[in-house]
Amino acid sequence: MNRQDQHFSNVIVESLVFLDAVDPPRWKGSFRLSAEHPAVDILIFNIRGRFQAVPARCPHEGYELTHCELINENTLVCPAHGQHTDLSASKFKVRQHDGQFLLSIDDNTIAGEGSETILQLREEIDKLRLANLKQQRQIHVITESMDAMLSESEQQKAKLRDRANQQQGLSRFVDRIMDTIDDLLFVIGSDGQIRRLNTAVERELGFNEAELLGIGIDSLLSPDERQALAGRLPALPWHVQSALFETVRLSGYYAGEHQLLGKNRDASKAIYWLKSSLLHSEQGKLEGAVVTALNITEFKNREIRLRLSAKVFDNSSEAIFITDPQGTILEVNTAFCVMTGYARSEVLGQNPRMLKSKLHDQVFYRRLWQSLLTKGEWKGEIWDRRKNGEFCPMLLSINAVTDKSGQLTHYVAISTDISHQKQTEQELKQLAYYDVLTSIPNRFLFKDRFEHEISLAQRNNTRLALFFLDLDRFKNVNDTLGHWAGDSLLQIVAARIQSCLRKSDTVARMGGDEFTIILPGLSGITDVTELARKLVNAMTEPVQINEHTVFVGVSIGIAIFPDDGDDFDTLTKHADTAMYAAKAKGRGIFQYFEAGMNEAAHQRLSLENALRLAIEREEFQLYYQPKADNTLSRVTGAEALIRWIRPGFGMIPPDRFIAIAEETALIIPLGKWILKTAFLQAREWAEQRPGFRIAINLSPLQLLSEDFIAILDDILAETRADPEAIELEVTEGLVMHDIDKASERLQQIRARGIRIAMDDFGTGYSSLSYLQKLPIQTLKIDRSFIVAYSDDPDSKEAAFIKTIVSLGQVLNMKVVAEGVETEPQLRLLQSYGCHEIQGYYLSPPLLADEFRKRWLDCGIIG
Structure with a gap:
């Protein structure tokens, strides 16, 4: 120890804490001069390797300096009033020993209590104590003030909670009351928007609360009713947001019948009786209106039914009268007065016995009343007497009417005058037989x-x-x-x-x-x-x-x-x-x-069943018989003829199955197959020989069926056949069967470019006026006229043939003779100018391949 240290006393710094979160880092601790002195807080700084110590509080008012920054590396500035504390002028000397800080204090300073250092130190300590007391008093005042404020705040909160709970309870109570009301209830604002509603709204209209709150009440009315309400309003100086609310506002109250639109607006609309009154606040301010809606649909329906019942009662063609349980007439309708001849005033209060004809015995009436009393009804024929004395047969029906408790209240009788029926009964029986x-x-x-x-x-x-x-x-x-x-x-x-x-x-x-x-x-x-x-x-x-x-x-x-x-x-x-x-x-x-005839009938049935199967399997072939001009210089076309190739039986001629096909309507699917097959062949041969035309017979069922034109169009589209290469043949009987419908169908066929021929001409009863109007291009002389001719130009048969050929020429139609088999028949037709020839004289019907080889590849075509 040097000489200087001999005059200093060392004091250990206690409660030492290192503060590294401030700049620069520092230590904070405390020391006591003696046991009777209070502890003094100090701050220790390491300034360039030297430890410097200063009091931790400002000596002026005791403000805390622990976290203040150093200015110029050795000065602390009080944040309260800016007082400077210089570390280099500190009276404390600090050194570190064995991890502790020792504070060196001059012994002379300690010995002389009146010295300036001690006085300053005590003064500083007193100031610090006063500052602490002042702060504590301020904190205590603030704390008491805050406690008072918090207490008052809690009381206010409690009051607000109580008031809110009361309001919520009141609101729930109002909601319960509203929900117990069967009527629909709406609370609307002055803008007409829905503010509250009860559960009856959701139950009847299907909307939930979220879907309707904020929606205008007018949207639940139909457009017509909204327009009607708006139309009744006078001119108002403000914009009308809700016609219903403005209607209520004008009079303070409104009641009327309206339909309310439910969520499912396609369903039938119910009818409601709407009542509304204005809603004001406690201060009298208009806040909106309350609207209630009572479902009166059943009442309206009941009213309609009652009106209808009254109409039915008054306008019924049957006589109706109503009595009390004792049989006194209470009411009659007009038909009763007309039927009996009595006025209404003459029968009210009377007993139906006044109508007795005395044609029935007591047993009849006893059974009538027994049925009424046991079954509550009676029905049968009875003879009554009109006012003029005439007997009148009636079909009478009496029914008992009871109330909900089953007590008899009325009898209702309905009677029908069956005089006419009785009078015509014998005639009807006669007509029945x-x-x-x-x-x-x-x-x-x-x-x-x-x-x-x-x-x-x-x-x-x-x-x-x-x-x-x-x-x-x-x-x-x-x-x-x-x-x-x-x-x-x-x-x-x-x-x-x-x-x-x-x-x-x-x-x-x-x-x-x-x-x-x-x-x-x-x-x-x-x-x-x-x-x-x-x-x-x-x-x-x-x-x-x-x-x-x-x-x-x-x-x-x-x-x-x-x-x-x-x-x-x-x-x-x-x-x-x-x-x-x-x-x-x-x-x-x-x-x-x-006996063998039954077998024939069975064979016919068997043939019909086989024909059905044959159509499914397409067991048919088309043969083609050529047609040539009258000079036989060229083949102009062919007629398609059906043949049935039945497995196990060979070829079945048309006269064996066509009639059955007609009778059973199998001609429809069969005819469709014929058309399709012939159209395909027509397309092929028309491409080979332009102008070549195939003729196809139509049955009445085909032509007059409702879907024939559609079928024809489908086949034309599918086969892509040229309509000009096709000629459809119809008979006189087919056309005259239903001249209007046949004419319409033929016009439709001709509109598609297909030619039309009248087959078997001369055997029917066609009118020349009809013949001229029909879209026919070809007349085919029936083969019976040709076959009947026997080489006699002056015969009646020759005259018939000439007449038909001349008729065709006059009508500008092509004339074709079918069934030509002999040379004399051909010469006769040539002499008359018949246009085309068909028959065995030229060729029998041939299969398509044979026809092509014989008549198209190397035939007589010139």
């Missing part, structure tokens, strides 16, 4: 009489014969002259049949052109044969229908009881089978039933 057109028995009476005659024949051990008649060529008359001519023909035929019968015989019309005859009491069949021949001869006589003379025939099938059957169904079936056998043998004859 007799044919309206011919006035002879119909199918029902025929069966009744036939079964009666069988019973007599069994009892008397005699025979009876059943005739089944079917007219020949009746369809031609019906189709060409019209249904009126067919009806006239049936009446004439019925009269001719009756003229051939005995009084004991019965003739009946079964329907269409079919008749049946019963010949009872036979001992042999001589009378049967004689009547059959008499009927055939009678039917071959010409029939005059206005200016038309027509020829028909009859095919007759005969079955004998008990030889061919012993009941109605068997005998009629066998007679019908025999009739078809007569038609198959050439028509205009009669045929007795034979």
Whole structure:
């Protein structure tokens, strides 16, 4: 220890803390001069390797200097009033020993308490103590003030919470009240927007609360109702946001009937009775309105039903009267007064007994009342008496009316005047058993009489014969002259049949052109044969229908009881089978039933089934018969002819299956196949020989079917055939069957560029006026006229042929003769100027390959 250190005392710095978060870093600690002195806080700095110490608080007011920066590396500035503390002038000497700081204090300074250093130090300590006390008092005042403020704030918060809870409780209470109301309830603002609503709105209209809040109430009204409300408003100086609210604002209250639109606006709209009143605040400020809506749909429907019931009651054509449980008349309708002849005032308060006719006994009325009392209803026929004394048959229905508890309150009676029905009842029964057109028995009476005659024949051990008649060529008359001519023909035929019968015989019309005859009491069949021949001869006589003379025939099938059957169904079936056998043998004859005929019928059914399968399998071929000009210098076209190649049976000619196809409508799919096949062939040959044309026959079912034109267009598009290379043939009977519809179809066909020919011309009843109007380019002379010609130019047949050729020339139509087989026939047609020839004289029908080789590759084409 040097001499200087001998005058200093060393004090250890306690509670030492190193502060490295400030600039520059420093130590903070404290020391005591003696036990009775308070601790003094100091700051120790390392300034360029020297430790300097200063008090940690400003001596002026005791502000904390711990975190103050150094200025010029040795001066601390008080942040409160800017007092400077110079580290180099510090009285403290500091050194570090064994990790501790020792503070050296001059002993002389310590010995002389009155010295300036001690005084300064005490002064500084007192100032620091005063500053601390001042700060503590300020903090205490602030703390008390804050506590008071917090206490008051908590009290205010508690009051606000209480008030908010009260408001929420009141709001929930109001919501519960609103939701218990069955009516729809809306609270709207002065802009008409919905502010609150109850659950009834969602229940009835389907909207939830979120979807409607903020939406204008007017949007729930239909456009017409919104417009009507707006139209009733006067001119207002402000913009109208809600017509409904403005309506309420003007009068302070509104009530009216409206429809409200639900979420599903396609559903039926309900009807509501809307009531609304204005809503004001406690200060009287207008805040909006309250709108309630009561669903009155059921009431409106009930009102409508009541009005309708009253209308029905007043305007019913049936007499209606209402009585009380004792039978006193309370009300009647107009029809009752008209039907009975009594005025309303004459019957009110009376008993229905006043209408008694006395035609019914007491048992009748006893049963009536028993039914009313036990079943609550009675219905039946009753005879009443009108005011003028006339008897009137009534169909009466009485029903008891009870209330909800089941107590009888009224009787309602409805009566219908059935005088006319009674008067015409016998006529209706007569009409039910007799044919309206011919006035002879119909199918029902025929069966009744036939079964009666069988019973007599069994009892008397005699025979009876059943005739089944079917007219020949009746369809031609019906189709060409019209249904009126067919009806006239049936009446004439019925009269001719009756003229051939005995009084004991019965003739009946079964329907269409079919008749049946019963010949009872036979001992042999001589009378049967004689009547059959008499009927055939009678039917071959010409029939005059206005200016038309027509020829028909009859095919007759005969079955004998008990030889061919012993009941109605068997005998009629066998007679019908025999009739078809007569038609198959050439028509205009009669045929007795034979056992083998059933087999023929089965074969026909088998052929029909095979034909259906053949169409599915396309077991058909088209043959082509050429047509040439009358000089035979070139082939102009061909006619497509169908052939059925049936496996196991060979070729089936058309006359075996075409008629069946027509009867069963199989001609539709078959005809479609023919058209498609022929169109494809026409396209090929037209490309090879321009101007070459294929003719195809159409059936009536094809042409008149609803989808024929669509089918024709599809086939043209699919085959890409040239329409000019195709000619469709129709018969006179087909066209005249339905002249208007046929004409329309032919016009549609011609519009597509396809030529049209009338086949079998001369055998029908076509009118020249119709013929001129139809879009026909070709007339084909029926083969029957050509075949009938036998090399005699002066014959009637030659005249017919010449007339048809001349007619075609006059009408500017091409004339084709089919069925040409001989040289004389060809010469005759050439002399008349017939345009084209077709027939076996030229060639039989050929398959497509044979036709091409013979007539297109190396034929007579010039």
